[in-house]
Amino acid sequence: MSTPIRVLMAQLNLLVGDIPGNTSRVIETALEARDRHQADLVLFPELALCGYPPEDLLLRPSLELRIEQALQRLYDEVKGITLVVGYPRYRDGALYNMAGVIRDGELICEYAKQCLPNYQVFDEQRYFVAGSEPCVFEHQGTRIGLSICEDIWHSAPTEQLAGAGVDLVLSLNASPYHIGKATQRAEVVAGRARQMNAPVVYLNQTGAQDELVFDGNSLLVSAQGETLFRAAHCEEGLYTAQFDPASGQLTPEQTSIEEPDQNASVYQALVMGVRDYVNKNGFKGVVLGLSGGIDSALSVAVAVDALGPERVEAVMMPFRYTSSMSVEDAEAEANALGIKYDVISIEPMYDSFMQQLQGQLAGYAPDTTEENLQARCRGVLLMAISNKKGYLVLTTGNKSEMAVGYSTLYGDMAGGFDVLKDIPKTLVYALSRYRNTLSPVIPQRVIDRPPSAELAPDQTDQDSLPDYDVLDRILELYVERDYSAQAIIDEGFEPADVNRVLRLVDINEYKRRQAPIGPRVTQRGFGRDRRYPITSGWKAGI
Missing domain, CATH: 3.40.50.620 (HUPs)
Structure with a gap:
């Protein structure tokens, strides 16, 4: 017989590469979830044990040993609550972006991320092999499906979970911020919840890693696609919800936090x-x-x-x-x-x-x-x-x-x-x-x-640039939306302004390569998601 489940979302700010420190945070949070919040299940972000994005730390020979030691600590030190936690793990010589379900010293099941993003700031295909199978486990009589970040942006993994007849979906995420991203996520998760006819617990990490900012804004979404709860923006937090398997209702236990305006x-x-x-x-x-x-x-x-x-x-x-x-x-x-x-x-x-x-x-x-x-x-x-x-x-x-x-x-x-x-x-x-x-x-x-x-x-x-209202619009079209010079001119801008600005952008790549990093907040910043050659004969005219 199924019984209600109290789920805790651990929206944490973790440190890339600090596997022992992150593991300690997971253990401390799990025990707090059990003892203070009386949670039955606690959900942690994508790759929580190593932090996201770990980049070429994933290629270090000692990674496998460090992760195995971290998992052993979770088996040994956390009892009386189910953990769902992300980590990289080797299986048959291949590295997977994994989510594991751990209960009382036992690894109940593992799920390998299926959709590996390789666009904008993401480079996961450099490191990981894609999984292909869904993961559904039973907890107190409830069938729970797992999803990792990019999976929920694609229909195939959610179709698998829909076909498996899940009652609840847990989604582990490390989704970077840009302007408008929180609204975009909520719309995507709502569509997937309706597709699976199951509520979604969408947990996102928070904190900044070099130029990337992770905004939190974790979500609880009903099977009908209604946003039931939104967590804090750019803050850590522990958030609980009650899932009633009899009615299929997911009920937040804190008041939803309003999404801040753009500025x-x-x-x-x-x-x-x-x-x-x-x-x-x-x-x-x-x-x-x-x-x-x-x-x-x-x-x-x-x-x-x-x-x-x-x-x-x-x-x-x-x-x-x-x-x-x-x-x-x-x-x-x-x-x-x-x-x-x-x-x-x-x-x-x-x-x-x-x-x-x-x-x-x-x-x-x-x-x-x-x-x-x-x-x-x-x-x-x-x-x-x-x-x-x-x-x-x-x-x-x-x-x-x-x-x-x-x-x-x-x-x-x-x-x-x-x-x-x-x-x-x-x-x-x-x-x-x-x-x-x-x-x-x-x-x-x-x-x-x-x-x-x-x-x-x-x-x-x-004295030497168009008014900033004009300049910034031209730059948005060229840098963030990949418009050609003619396409920008067709938007109503003066050809002389467009050609001058685009030439300045192109010839100053060498400066940007030597510039310090800074927080990325637009859909394409000058950094890891815009990689143009310094030495180039490319012309921006078409």
Whole structure:
């Protein structure tokens, strides 16, 4: 006779490669689920034991032994509750992305992921062999089917489970964030639940791993496709639900958390991206240049929200072209945020460099060489502070600048992590306005004034670029949606603007390869999901 089941979703932030530490988190959470929440079954994310994505750690010879030791710990240390947990495992010499069901020291069954994604940020076919068989196990008289991440985006694995007559489906996930992804997931899971005529417990991990952000937003979905519960965005949490096999009803035991709007969700993703990169890599804090402009203003706000003001240091590095407004606004924001703040003029450094370069530069007219030297003086100062204090240098370039190469190698690109790397300039403004609704820390005139690098008198970004509203739309069509030049022109853009912007994108791949990583929030960032050759004769005209 079937009896009700209390299921706990463990939406955890795990550390890639730390198999002993992740295993300890699984054990601690399982015991808490059993003792505090009286759960019968606890669900953990995809590849929880090794963290996701483990990349070429999966190729290490010791992986098999480490996973076997981790599983043995689960067999030995967790009793009285059923675990469903993800891990990589060899079977007959092939490596599978696996989910195991463990109860009282026994491995009840294993399921090998069938659909291995190999697009955008995913590269699973490099490592894993695809499974082919469904996995259904009985728990307290209920037939439960397993699914791993990409499987639920395809009909074949869910058709198998539908054919097996499952009562409930557990889906283990490590699904990265991008704008609109949570809504997209909910729609997909709803369709699969209806297809299987079974409710779905959809667990997603949270936390950031290098440039990837995992947003959580775990779901409980009814057999009719109704979203019954949504978990927190970019936060850990333990969530319980009751499944009644007699009625087939899945009932959440906490109040559903409303999905944040776009600006809030992106901002929280940036905060988590910075926090996890700094903390998981053991940095004491961060340092960045605070210029009085909007990019550094937003970056330092994110850093403080991620780490606290005591771990953030900002330096204003003025030059002869720096306006008094910039100096005043940088100081005002530093004071509003309560961070350590210093002013170091780059004038003496710049003059010394120019004196030493006098012979090499003689006979040449001033150009971007002198402008770039200003940025490189600032990079030297920040890197010296970083080395001495063990702080990570945050760079502040946005996606629009990264796209067209409006950044200086070994200057404003010098650093370890770029907060805004995947944030178009127009979104920078939207996020700055959003941040000020939480507390007013970015001076309003920073938001209102025309953007400028202040590398030359009266310089503005729009002296040599289309308005950012136009530029960002062209970049979205070309970078994220793969439109040709003609297709973009057909959308109503000026041919001269389109051809200039596309050429700038193409010829600046070499810069982006040397740029620091940053949190990915769009459907295609400059990083692991956009891999173009540096040396290329490709033309973007068609």
